[in-house]
Amino acid sequence: MCEEQFTSTKRSIDPSLLEVKVSLNSIYCGKYLADIQIPRKCVVLGCLKNEEFIPISQNPLINIGDYILAMTLHPMMVPEFKFILNKACPVYYSLNDCPLR
DSSP: OOHHHHHHHHHOOOOOEEEOOOTTBBBTTSSBGOOOOOOEEEEEEEEEETTEEEEGOOOOOOOOOOEEEEEEESSSGHHHHHHHHHOOOOOOOGGGGGGGG
C-alpha cells in the first residue's frame, strides 16, 4: 500500500529548477522578491546577488543583474513561469526621435 502511494505521488511531482536574469527593463526591478505573482505549483526560492544566495525569507529588493531562482513542481510549468519572470516594460525607440544627432 505504501509503495503504491509513493509511486502515485512521484508521478505527480517532477521538480524543475530555473533561473532568470533580471534585465534592464524588467518589471520586477525595484520590487521585493515576495511581491512576484507566481503560478500555482511554482515556488520562488530566492535570488542570487553578486554571487551570494539570498533566500525568499529575507525578501530582497530585486535589481538589474540579479538572478531569480525558482522551482516548478512539474516541467510543463517551466515555459509559463519563465515568461512571467521575464516580463519587461516596453522600451520606446524611434529613428525619427533619436536624441543622438
